[in-house]
Amino acid sequence: MFxxxxxxxxxQCIKCGLCQATCPVxxxxxxxxxxxxxxxxxxxRYGKDGIDASQHLSDIYARCLLCGACTVTCPSGVDLRKVxxxxxxxxxxxxxxxxxxxxxxxxISAHHNISDEDNQERAEWSDSLKDLPAHxxxxxxxxxxxxxxxxxxxxxxxxSIPGNMVQIMxxxxxxxxxxxxxxxxxxxxxxxxxxPAQMEELIRHNLDRVKALGAREMVFSCxxxxxxxxxxxxxxxxxxxxxxxxxxxxGERRLIxxxxxxxxxxxxxxxxxxxxxVFDAPRRILKAVPGLKLVELENNRLKSVCCGGGGNVEMVxxxxxxxxxxxxxxxxxxxxxxxxxxxxxxxxxxxxxxARKQKLDLEVVDVTEIILKAMA
Amino acid sequence: MLSESTxxxxxxxxxxxxxLDTPEDLVSYSYDGxxxxxxxxxxxxxxxxxxxxxxxxxxxxxxxxxxxxxxGTNICGGSVAKEGxxxxxxxxxxRILEIDSDNMCAVVQPGVVNADLQKAAAGQGLLxxxxxxxxxxxxxxxxxxxxAAGPRGVKYGATKDYLLGLEVVLPRGxxxxxGGKTLKNVTGYxxxxxxxxxxxxxxxxxxxxxxxxxxxxxxxxxQAIFSNLDDAAQTVSSIIGSGIVPTTLELIDRVVLDVIGNxxxxxxxxxxxxxxxxxxxxxxMLVQAQGERIEKFCKERGATEVERARTPEEAEKLWQARRxxxxxxxxxxxxxxxxxATVPVKRLPDIIRKIVELADKYxxxxxxxxxxxxxxxxxxxxxxxxxxxxxxxxxxALGEMYEAALAMGGTLSGEHGIGIAKKRFLTMEFGExxxxxxxxxxxxxxxxxxxxxxxxxx
Numbered sequence: 001m002f003x004x005x006x007x008x009x010x011x012q013c014i015k016c017g018l019c020q021a022t023c024p025v026x027x028x029x030x031x032x033x034x035x036x037x038x039x040x041x042x043x044x045r046y047g048k049d050g051i052d053a054s055q056h057l058s059d060i061y062a063r064c065l066l067c068g069a070c071t072v073t074c075p076s077g078v079d080l081r082k083v084x085x086x087x088x089x090x091x092x093x094x095x096x097x098x099x100x101x102x103x104x105x106x107x108i109s110a111h112h113n114i115s116d117e118d119n120q121e122r123a124e125w126s127d128s129l130k131d132l133p134a135h136x137x138x139x140x141x142x143x144x145x146x147x148x149x150x151x152x153x154x155x156x157x158x159x160s161i162p163g164n165m166v167q168i169m170x171x172x173x174x175x176x177x178x179x180x181x182x183x184x185x186x187x188x189x190x191x192x193x194x195x196p197a198q199m200e201e202l203i204r205h206n207l208d209r210v211k212a213l214g215a216r217e218m219v220f221s222c223x224x225x226x227x228x229x230x231x232x233x234x235x236x237x238x239x240x241x242x243x244x245x246x247x248x249x250x251g252e253r254r255l256i257x258x259x260x261x262x263x264x265x266x267x268x269x270x271x272x273x274x275x276x277x278v279f280d281a282p283r284r285i286l287k288a289v290p291g292l293k294l295v296e297l298e299n300n301r302l303k304s305v306c307c308g309g310g311g312n313v314e315m316v317x318x319x320x321x322x323x324x325x326x327x328x329x330x331x332x333x334x335x336x337x338x339x340x341x342x343x344x345x346x347x348x349x350x351x352x353x354x355a356r357k358q359k360l361d362l363e364v365v366d367v368t369e370i371i372l373k374a375m376a
Numbered sequence: 377m378l379s380e381s382t383x384x385x386x387x388x389x390x391x392x393x394x395x396l397d398t399p400e401d402l403v404s405y406s407y408d409g410x411x412x413x414x415x416x417x418x419x420x421x422x423x424x425x426x427x428x429x430x431x432x433x434x435x436x437x438x439x440x441x442x443x444x445x446x447x448g449t450n451i452c453g454g455s456v457a458k459e460g461x462x463x464x465x466x467x468x469x470x471r472i473l474e475i476d477s478d479n480m481c482a483v484v485q486p487g488v489v490n491a492d493l494q495k496a497a498a499g500q501g502l503l504x505x506x507x508x509x510x511x512x513x514x515x516x517x518x519x520x521x522x523x524a525a526g527p528r529g530v531k532y533g534a535t536k537d538y539l540l541g542l543e544v545v546l547p548r549g550x551x552x553x554x555g556g557k558t559l560k561n562v563t564g565y566x567x568x569x570x571x572x573x574x575x576x577x578x579x580x581x582x583x584x585x586x587x588x589x590x591x592x593x594x595x596x597x598x599q600a601i602f603s604n605l606d607d608a609a610q611t612v613s614s615i616i617g618s619g620i621v622p623t624t625l626e627l628i629d630r631v632v633l634d635v636i637g638n639x640x641x642x643x644x645x646x647x648x649x650x651x652x653x654x655x656x657x658x659x660x661m662l663v664q665a666q667g668e669r670i671e672k673f674c675k676e677r678g679a680t681e682v683e684r685a686r687t688p689e690e691a692e693k694l695w696q697a698r699r700x701x702x703x704x705x706x707x708x709x710x711x712x713x714x715x716x717a718t719v720p721v722k723r724l725p726d727i728i729r730k731i732v733e734l735a736d737k738y739x740x741x742x743x744x745x746x747x748x749x750x751x752x753x754x755x756x757x758x759x760x761x762x763x764x765x766x767x768x769x770x771x772x773a774l775g776e777m778y779e780a781a782l783a784m785g786g787t788l789s790g791e792h793g794i795g796i797a798k799k800r801f802l803t804m805e806f807g808e809x810x811x812x813x814x815x816x817x818x819x820x821x822x823x824x825x826x827x828x829x830x831x832x833x834x
Contacts, residue, residue: 017449021512022812030467032404050399075703
């Protein structure tokens, strides 16, 4: 049987089906089994009516972006995302991790990152940076630890994000450190793969390293790492997403921003917005840049639609991820803005990747890039 | 039972990917928005009317049931396979074929989502008025089959009022067309209207021609709070009687307001016994004047508070209580039975009084949400189906409520349909001669009773 808290969730489902209205996956895949309601009902029937930990069932739950749109749409307050993660865990426990995400999970266990690379390469992004405070990678003590995250550490398309962030913090004279090779994956890919129990070692290690530096605050530019620390790490630390930290520094007048003219739109990353409730900070930052005009997307804040990059779907079904990204791109284009700002490296990869393939005249940038530019 | 050879034929008709019979697929088409569930033996997703025609010929030859299903949001059990067989889903037939602004109409396939049509129509300055609560999910095919309506029904009516023509695959496989793009059409029996609300028992709707209206340029939204439920109900019938036709006139009673408050929704003043949400639309000058008149009406009839939205954001805020209501009520107890009895608007105060009395008599928790402007009530019975004693009391209360509604000149169902939810009460509204005619109609269309058997008549 399920843990009673999960059973409580799907007992609450009244089968109204309204969750389908906002699910980006079922808009592409149409069949009822891919709708949030379908996935809830399959969870409820698990162990009955021929529903067991089949590959088919595993494929169904793997086709979820974990964007949380259904959870905020549900009139009965069912925490659908929690049930879907619970089902992934249950299926993985029975038949093993979904084959498409196995490599990432093995890489985490071997190298402590999702990229199957030597973890000592984590700070490669900083090699070309100049004028940085000495030893920010090798400090004995720091007030703030900046947690870079696997994707921004290893994927060239988004390695500029940590570069921007450390330059901003250096100019604002923040006493910060980066863990480099001692930063291990936050563990969320394991949660997404249905193997949260394997996180323990990662959590312990990361907490120990931060503690050893005597830090009291942490900054994340990856919304998923940020969410994971908030939800799974029991810590005394003050956790900030980069947008909250920048917002705070702007409020304290530690950053002086010059004019940049242009029209931008802002994409709320699911994990930062819907799943962690950070909507205002990024908007305040953009509004603090003189000359910058923000036009909202049709679906913004709680209603923001996933870019297609969530939930490991990119690994399981790249076409599905691409189709969701395509809709996002169309929504962005409808605003008329030729710059889309966001605050998640994964959203940038997904949206920029799609825009590039179509040779669109669209800049896709992280909010740190805008701020660094405005500080120049 | 669907034999393996029948399944093979079905696969050859629609293409192998569009016939589903894995346990995962069967389970996910075994339910709709109503409570009982039935496992189908297969799910078929046709792409054309011709495929549907072949499937129906096969169903008649091999005598297996076919149950059409849109988005499965109905709350009467209309789209579940009550006697097994096939569920036919229209995911693939989901194109808007035409928005014809010259003729003010749209032609769509059955799987088009209501809100998508509304959006496409709005793009040309047109409105498709029927707005069931499920409009962001439910399909036009399902809306026609159940003659769906929503809050805008007071002024704009139901799906039937916008239905101009259909293409239908009959249960034996013939394909017919009824009506067309003309507003007027008196040729022959009105088969278009007959199909509308027939709950998928007479034919499979494969193409729909719908009338559109100009998008009203302005709207006023008001909320009035009453410390006496009767005053609120009286206000409703006097607004309607005054010559103003509101777009929407919704009522929420105290039971529901309390649940909303506890759910974290809008907290209203403690003496609130009822809330009215009123909208009018049309030309800006007219809307302004009507808004003022309605405000005056409410105050004269005892409203303790009247709020009028000045911006679309304020209007949205006023809608918040109404939008939260169903979810809040649904999550209070394990089950929630959404009732649909409807009376002439003048009798609204009487039927509400009756419901309050029944809740008390049978010790039940019943809240009232109502599309009050058209007398369409949604008593919400918060219950637990595992409690047999309580279910017995629910059944008695339902019987007495329908009896009262019918005595007032009303009906069992305003907009949700009969399906399996109210089948047992049908004889209260119709005598044997009327039922005999309906059974005869069903027989003419579907002599082998293969289409949606188990729904309301058979």
